[in-house]
């Protein structure tokens with residue numbers, strides 16, 4: 679069951695990508711689907727270097743420029759989301775697959791005494807956040823499409 683479900687998911691996201699590329703008039707290159715499949719087989723957040731390394735290990739020859747370009751396409755297509763976990767440079771932004779995900783937020787834990795070196799990233803889902811969203815929507819008469827919430831800290835002794 680699990681395997682079938684996974685295959686169905688991959689078919690779905692490939693269709694989303696195919697439709698997006700067609701709508702935008704972008705080239706329908708096979709490497710984009712390979713990268714997409716790699717991303718959707720990952721369970722964790724990743725950055726461009728992680729993805730590049732993974733592709734190299736699997737003997738897929740794609741340039742970093744292609745990966746950056748493809749990441750931008752996936753972001754715009756709503757297939758992945760981008761995170762700022764507090765890294766200093768733009769090139770170390772983190773990403774994660776997002777198409778089937780339930781909304782969740784992130785707790786970024788830095789190593790004590792380090793200069794923003796990440797020890798762990800914990801995902802959490804707190805229903806009270808939905809409550810805040812509902813309240814804001816009705817107070818201001820808006821439809822909220824997305825939100826972004828990060829907690830940054832260190833472990834207690």
Ligand SMILES: [Zn+2]
Nearest residue numbers: 774782784801
């Ligand atoms: Zn996450």
